[in-house]
Amino acid sequence: MRRAYSVETVRAAEAALMQRLPEGALMQRAAAGLAVACGDLLRRRGRVYGSRVLLLVGSGDNGGDALYAGSRLARRGAGVRALLLAPDRVHEGGLAALLAAGGQVADGPDGLGALDLVVDGITGIGGRGGLREDAAELVRTVTRSRAPVIAVDLPSGVEADTGQVQGEAVRADATVTFGTYKPGLLIDPAAEHAGALRLVDIGLGPELPEPPDLEALQYADVAALLPLPGAESDKYRRGVVGVVAGSERYPGAAVLAVAGALRGGAGAVRYVGPGADAVIARFPEALVHAGPPSEAGRVQAWVVGPGLGDGGDARSAVADVLAADVPVLVDADGLRLLDAGTVRTRTAATVLTPHAGEAAALLGAAREEVEAGRLAAVRELAARYRATVLLKGSTTLVAEARDTPVRVNPTGTSWLATAGSGDVLSGLTGSLLAAGLPPRDAASVGAYLHGLAARHGSHGAPVSAQDVADGIPAAWRDVRQG
Ligand SMILES: NC(=O)C1=CN([C@@H]2O[C@H](COP(=O)(O)OP(=O)(O)OC[C@H]3O[C@@H](n4cnc5c(N)ncnc54)[C@H](OP(=O)(O)O)[C@@H]3O)[C@@H](O)[C@H]2O)[C@@H](O)CC1
Numbered sequence: 042m043r044r045a046y047s048v049e050t051v052r053a054a055e056a057a058l059m060q061r062l063p064e065g066a067l068m069q070r071a072a073a074g075l076a077v078a079c080g081d082l083l084r085r086r087g088r089v090y091g092s093r094v095l096l097l098v099g100s101g102d103n104g105g106d107a108l109y110a111g112s113r114l115a116r117r118g119a120g121v122r123a124l125l126l127a128p129d130r131v132h133e134g135g136l137a138a139l140l141a142a143g144g145q146v147a148d149g150p151d152g153l154g155a156l157d158l159v160v161d162g163i164t165g166i167g168g169r170g171g172l173r174e175d176a177a178e179l180v181r182t183v184t185r186s187r188a189p190v191i192a193v194d195l196p197s198g199v200e201a202d203t204g205q206v207q208g209e210a211v212r213a214d215a216t217v218t219f220g221t222y223k224p225g226l227l228i229d230p231a232a233e234h235a236g237a238l239r240l241v242d243i244g245l246g247p248e249l250p251e252p253p254d255l256e257a258l259q260y261a262d263v264a265a266l267l268p269l270p271g272a273e274s275d276k277y278r279r280g281v282v283g284v285v286a287g288s289e290r291y292p293g294a295a296v297l298a299v300a301g302a303l304r305g306g307a308g309a310v311r312y313v314g315p316g317a318d319a320v321i322a323r324f325p326e327a328l329v330h331a332g333p334p335s336e337a338g339r340v341q342a343w344v345v346g347p348g349l350g351d352g353g354d355a356r357s358a359v360a361d362v363l364a365a366d367v368p369v370l371v372d373a374d375g376l377r378l379l380d381a382g383t384v385r386t387r388t389a390a391t392v393l394t395p396h397a398g399e400a401a402a403l404l405g406a407a408r409e410e411v412e413a414g415r416l417a418a419v420r421e422l423a424a425r426y427r428a429t430v431l432l433k434g435s436t437t438l439v440a441e442a443r444d445t446p447v448r449v450n451p452t453g454t455s456w457l458a459t460a461g462s463g464d465v466l467s468g469l470t471g472s473l474l475a476a477g478l479p480p481r482d483a484a485s486v487g488a489y490l491h492g493l494a495a496r497h498g499s500h501g502a503p504v505s506a507q508d509v510a511d512g513i514p515a516a517w518r519d520v521r522q523g
């Protein structure tokens with residue numbers, strides 16, 4: 042599990058740890074780890090000795106880390122220059138160490154095209170708001186040069202706590218972060234700026250409280266959560282998932298949601314709606330029903346919404362499903378048709394799976410606002426609807442109304458932005474719910490498998506939603522094999 046903590050918590054943990062250590066010890070640990078990462082990158086491109094490195098040095102400790110790491114590289118024969126954003130407020134010890142090791146102060150960002158590495162030490166967890174103009178201009182110049190960049194702790198310009206990016210921010214090939222991940226390293230849009238992540242252990246672990254603010258499941262975590270049939274499992278014990286999806290106009294949504302549901306671990310899939318012929322033609326193993334969901338027979342979880350349209354039948358089907366005393370996942374058209382008061386007062390779990398536009402409508406906010414502040418939006422939705430909310434995006438987020446860590450999905454791929462892929466996700470996640478996973482686990486495991494399935498279906502080429510559904514079994518095998 043990757044865990045991330047807010048700046049406030051990191052600062053408190055660092056303060057507690059620093060009390061027990063000699064002054065400057067933490068920065069030396071950070072700089073040592075940073076120098077190793079820089080050395081690795083330089084060796085991959087050639088060698089450390091004789092390489093050309095530029096440090097971008099802000100006036101805080103983030104700049105201090107860069108300077109000490111630069112001094113280590115200079116001692117190994119790299120040509121290291123430091124560009125000081127505020128020469129009168131530079132970290133003095135760091136600058137002295139760099140100069141003593143043979144490094145130099147740079148006059149300006151010239152010769153960027155010939156650099157082997159830029160180390161971004163402008164701001165770390167002390168950065169506030171968008172980068173100031175002088176720093177922003179420097180970042181633009183560096184980005185244009187295409188020089189490889191390693192960010193210190195965070196790419197400068199991103200919000201550590203929220204993943205928001207206001208204006209210019211460094212685009213790093215890799216980010217070397219200290220003590221723990223920060224939310225902004227895992228959540229878009231900031232996460233896109235961070236490149237490959239490397240966590241340096243500075244001894245902070247024992248000082249960090251439980252639970253973290255954010256967590257990202259890894260293979261082993263997902264493997265431990267997958268519902269596996271036991272020896273006595275029959276199809277009913279493995280759970281039946283009911284799917285209410287599709288319409289005369291969108292029969293394909295029914296097929297795709299059922300395709301996802303059949304691969305999610307439930308023992309049987311019961312389809313309810315006008316797409317029964319299309320579903321049966323494709324999946325003869327599905328059970329189908331044409332009347333209202335409440336008369337379709339017992340299920341352990343419902344999925345409602347994909348391709349329903351917004352006719353009167355669709356509205357009453359959503360209301361009918363929400364009246365059931367089993368977990369319900371509401372997606373797509375269902376999100377427009379649900380009654381908020383009914384959702385809030387349900388006793389069984391509700392999972393809502395909006396994309397940014399649907400989330401904005403549910404919140405009465407602008408889509409841009411949701412996209413820029415995804416973490417706040419998913420928490421607010423979960424609290425307001427007293428539901429588990431899966432906010433889709435390149436980094437999908439899952440939040441609960443309870444104060445548990447928000448989960449961020451690490452397997453997303455931009456190939457998933459394809460018509461119908463959300464239908465597959467809702468069927469898959471509903472199936473995991475029916476198989477008995479708690480809503481937060483069902484949503485985060487669903488998103489994880491769905492992302493992996495898209496990679497399996499894609500192999501670097503565009504995928505269709507059907508390819509994603511077909512990739513789910515390979516994703517399961519992947520996870521189980523670690
Ligand atoms: N604490 C520890 O134990 C350890 C901490 N470590 C390291 O310290 C880092 C935190 O250091 P920090 O607290 O000094 O803040 P930092 O990120 O350097 O930024 C502050 C500077 O940036 C400036 N600035 C602010 N906003 C700005 C903007 N928008 N645009 C431009 N400039 C802006 C601000 O200027 P001011 O507002 O003062 O004028 C101030 O000078 C942390 O990320 C990690 O790398 C490691 O060594 C491990 C041990």
Ligand SMILES: [K+]
Pocket residue numbers: 103161162163164165192193194195196197
């Ligand atoms: K930085």
